[in-house]
Amino acid sequence: MSSSPPWGERVAGYAVRRVLTGVGTMVFVLVFNFFLFRLLPGDPISLYTRGRNMDREQLRELRRELNRPVGEQFLAYLANPFSSGVDSTQFSRPVWDVIGDYVWPTLVLLVTATALSAAIGIAIGIKGGWRRGSTFDRTSTGVTLTLYAMPEFWLGMVLLILFSTGVWVFPGVFPSGGTLTPGIEPWSLEGILDQAWHLALPALTLTLAYLAEYALVMRSSLVDETRQDYLVTARAKGLMDKLVRRRHAVPNALLPTITLVFLNIGFVVSGAITVETVFSWPGLGLLSYQAIRGPDIPLLQAIFLLFSLAVVVANIVADVVVAAVDPRVRT
Amino acid sequence: MSVTQEDAPVLSARQVTRARRRVAAGRSWREFRSQRAGLAGLAVLGVFVLLAVFAPLLFSPDELKVTEAVGGVLDPPSGGYPLGTDESGRSVLALVVWGTRVSLIVGVAATVISVVIGTLVGIASGHFGGWAGGVLERLTDWFLVIPFLPLAIALATVLGSSLINVIVVIGVTSWPGTARLVRAQTLSVEARPYLERARVLGGGHWHQMTRHVLPNVMPLVLANTTLTVAIAILSETTLSFLGLGDPFRVSWGSMLDNAFASGAISSGAWWYLLPPGLCVVAIVLAFTLVGRAMENVLDPRARER
Numbered sequence: 001m002s003s004s005p006p007w008g009e010r011v012a013g014y015a016v017r018r019v020l021t022g023v024g025t026m027v028f029v030l031v032f033n034f035f036l037f038r039l040l041p042g043d044p045i046s047l048y049t050r051g052r053n054m055d056r057e058q059l060r061e062l063r064r065e066l067n068r069p070v071g072e073q074f075l076a077y078l079a080n081p082f083s084s085g086v087d088s089t090q091f092s093r094p095v096w097d098v099i100g101d102y103v104w105p106t107l108v109l110l111v112t113a114t115a116l117s118a119a120i121g122i123a124i125g126i127k128g129g130w131r132r133g134s135t136f137d138r139t140s141t142g143v144t145l146t147l148y149a150m151p152e153f154w155l156g157m158v159l160l161i162l163f164s165t166g167v168w169v170f171p172g173v174f175p176s177g178g179t180l181t182p183g184i185e186p187w188s189l190e191g192i193l194d195q196a197w198h199l200a201l202p203a204l205t206l207t208l209a210y211l212a213e214y215a216l217v218m219r220s221s222l223v224d225e226t227r228q229d230y231l232v233t234a235r236a237k238g239l240m241d242k243l244v245r246r247r248h249a250v251p252n253a254l255l256p257t258i259t260l261v262f263l264n265i266g267f268v269v270s271g272a273i274t275v276e277t278v279f280s281w282p283g284l285g286l287l288s289y290q291a292i293r294g295p296d297i298p299l300l301q302a303i304f305l306l307f308s309l310a311v312v313v314a315n316i317v318a319d320v321v322v323a324a325v326d327p328r329v330r331t
Numbered sequence: 332m333s334v335t336q337e338d339a340p341v342l343s344a345r346q347v348t349r350a351r352r353r354v355a356a357g358r359s360w361r362e363f364r365s366q367r368a369g370l371a372g373l374a375v376l377g378v379f380v381l382l383a384v385f386a387p388l389l390f391s392p393d394e395l396k397v398t399e400a401v402g403g404v405l406d407p408p409s410g411g412y413p414l415g416t417d418e419s420g421r422s423v424l425a426l427v428v429w430g431t432r433v434s435l436i437v438g439v440a441a442t443v444i445s446v447v448i449g450t451l452v453g454i455a456s457g458h459f460g461g462w463a464g465g466v467l468e469r470l471t472d473w474f475l476v477i478p479f480l481p482l483a484i485a486l487a488t489v490l491g492s493s494l495i496n497v498i499v500v501i502g503v504t505s506w507p508g509t510a511r512l513v514r515a516q517t518l519s520v521e522a523r524p525y526l527e528r529a530r531v532l533g534g535g536h537w538h539q540m541t542r543h544v545l546p547n548v549m550p551l552v553l554a555n556t557t558l559t560v561a562i563a564i565l566s567e568t569t570l571s572f573l574g575l576g577d578p579f580r581v582s583w584g585s586m587l588d589n590a591f592a593s594g595a596i597s598s599g600a601w602w603y604l605l606p607p608g609l610c611v612v613a614i615v616l617a618f619t620l621v622g623r624a625m626e627n628v629l630d631p632r633a634r635e636r
Contacts, residue, residue: 024469029477036485037485037489145619146616149612150611151568151572151584154587154611157590157591157596158605158608160596161599164596165597167599167601265478269478270478270480273484274569274572274573277573288484292575300484303481304481304485307478308477308481312476
C-alpha cells in the first residue's frame with residue numbers, strides 16, 4: 001500500500017485521463033451526428049419539408065444553406081452544434097430555443113423514476129440475494145424478469161386504461177396526460193399537488209420498467225459477495241447475520257449497482273421517449289416523437305446530440321465516482 | 332461389451348472431433364433439460380414459431396385488409412371475434428397471430444447481423460494488438476456509449492421505413508455489447524498455451540482466429556444470441572410503435588401504435604391493448620429464460636447465482 005500514490009492524487013490523475021477519453025468520445029459523437037443526417041438518400045429538401053407548406057423564399061433559404069460546401073457547413077456546425085443554420089421545420093424557430101422549454105419536465109420525470117427504481121430495486125435485490133432460493137427470491141426474480149420483458153410504453157398504456165380510464169373494478173382517478181390541470185396556479189400548494197398527481201402514473205411506469213435491472217444486478221453481486229472469506233470472518237467473530245449483511249456484504253455489493261444507475265442513462269432516455277409520448281408529458285421524449293412524426297430533421301439531429309452527450313457525461317461521472325470510493329478499481 | 336484395440340475403426344481427426352462435439356452437445360442438452368424455466372421458455376418459443384408458420388392457415392390474409400373488414404369499430408370480444416375488433420373492424424386475434432411473423436423475423440434476422448458484426452469486431456480487436464485492435468476497441472466503446480433508441484430513430488428516419496430497414500437498423504445498432512463480450516473472451520483464449528503452440532508451428536492469423544479462438548468463443552456467443560433476440564424483438568416493438576416500422580405489415584408494435592392513435596385507451600378497449608403486449612412479454616421472457624438456462628450450462632460461475 002505504501003508504494004501507491006495518495007488518494008487525492010490517484011483520483012485526480014484518473015479523473016483527468018477519464019475526461020480526456022470522454023472528450024474523444026464527444027468529438028466522435030459530434031462528427032457522427034453531422035454525417036449521419038447527411039447520408040439521406042435523394043433530395044434532402046423533400047425530406048426536410050415533407051408534409052409542410054413552405055413559401056418559396058423559405059425553400060430558397062433552405063436550399064442555399066444545404067448547398068454550401070460540406071466543409072463550411074461542418075465548421076458552422078462545430079461553432080454551434082445545436083442549431084446548425086436550419087431552423088426546426090415544425091416550430092419555425094431555432095432548434096435550441098425549442099429544446100429549452102422541454103428539458104425540465106424530462107429531468108423531473110427521469111430523476112424521480114431513477115431514484116425510486118434504484119432504491120426499490122436495490123432493496124429487492126438485497127433481500128433476494130441474501131436468502132438465495134427462498135420463496136421471496138424466486139418470486140421477485142420471476143416478477144423482475146417479467147417487468148424486464150415488457151415494452152415500457154405498453155405498461156404505461158395498461159396503467160392508463162386501468163387507472164385513468166378505469167375499466168372493470170379499477171377506478172379512473174388519475175389524469176390521462178400533461179403536467180397540470182388547466183386553470184390552476186402552478187406554484188400554489190394546490191398546483192404543486194396537482195403536478196405531483198400528474199407525475200404519479202408516468203413515474204410509476206418508468207420506475208417499474210427500470211427497477212428490474214437494478215434488482216437483478218444487485219442480487220447477483222450480493223450472491224457473489226456471500227461467498228467471500230471476509231464474510232466467514234465476520235460471522236466467526238460472532239457478528240449477527242443482520243450486521244454482517246448491512247456492514248460488510250451490502251457496501252461491497254452496492255458498487256456495481258451504483259455504477260449501473262449512471263451507465264443506464266442511455267436506457268433511461270430510451271424509456272422516456274415512448275413513455276412521455278403515451279402520457280403526453282411535455283418533455284424531450286414527446287418532442288422526439290413529434291420530431292419523428294414530422295419528420296423534423298434539424299430538431300431530431302439536435303435531440304440525438306443532446307441525448308448522446310448526456311450519456312457521455314454520465315459515464316465519465318460514474319467512472320470517476322466509483323474510482324474515488326472504491327480503492328479496488330485500477331486507475 | 333468392451334471394444335478392443337483391433338475392433339475399433341480407424342477414425343480420421345475430423346471424425347474424432349465430430350464425435351467429441353456430439354458427446355459434448357448431448358451433455359449440454361441433458362444439463363439444459365434439468366432446468367425447468369429454460370424448458371418452459373423453449374416450449375413457449377415452439378408455440379410462437381408454429382403460430383408464425385401456420386398463420387395463413389389459421390386466418391386468411393384477407394382478414395388483415397382494412398377494406399374487407401366487416402366487424403364493428405372497437406367491438407368487445409364476442410363469439411365471432413374472440414379478442415374483439417380494432418378501429419377498422421378487423422379481428423384482433425388474426426392481427427396478433429400474423430404479427431408473430433414480423434416479430435420473429437425481425438428478431439432473428441437483426442440478431443444475425445448484430446452477432447456477425449459483434450463477433451468479427453470482437454475477435455479481431457482481441458487478436459490483433461497494436462493500433463488495429465486499438466481502433467476497433469475504441470469504435471466499440473464509442474458505439475456502446477451512444478444511446479440505442481435515439482440512434483435507431485435517427486437511422487430509421489434517414490433510411491426510411493421498410494421491413495429490411497428495421498432489421499438493418501436494429502442489427503447495426505446492437506452489436507457493441509456482443510463485441511465487448513467476445514473481445515474479453517478472445518483475450519483470455521489468446522493467453523492459453525495452445526495458441527502459443529499454434530503460433531510457433533506457423534499458423535497464420537486466419538488459422539488462429541477460425542480454428543482456435545472462434546470455437547472457444549462460440550458457446551458464449553450462442554447464449555448471448557438468445558438474449559440479443561429478446562432485445563431485438565423489444566426494439567422492433569418500440570420502433571413500430573413510434574411509426575418507424577414497415578407500414579404495410581402488421582406487427583405487435585404497429586398494433587399498439589394504432590391502438591394508441593385510435594383512442595383505445597380512452598374508450599377502454601382493453602382487448603385491443605392487452606393481446607399484442609402480452610405476446611411481446613411472453614416471447615421476450617421465453618428468449619430470456621432460454622438464454623439464462625444456456626448461460627448456466629455453459630458458464631459454471633453463473634449457475635451458482
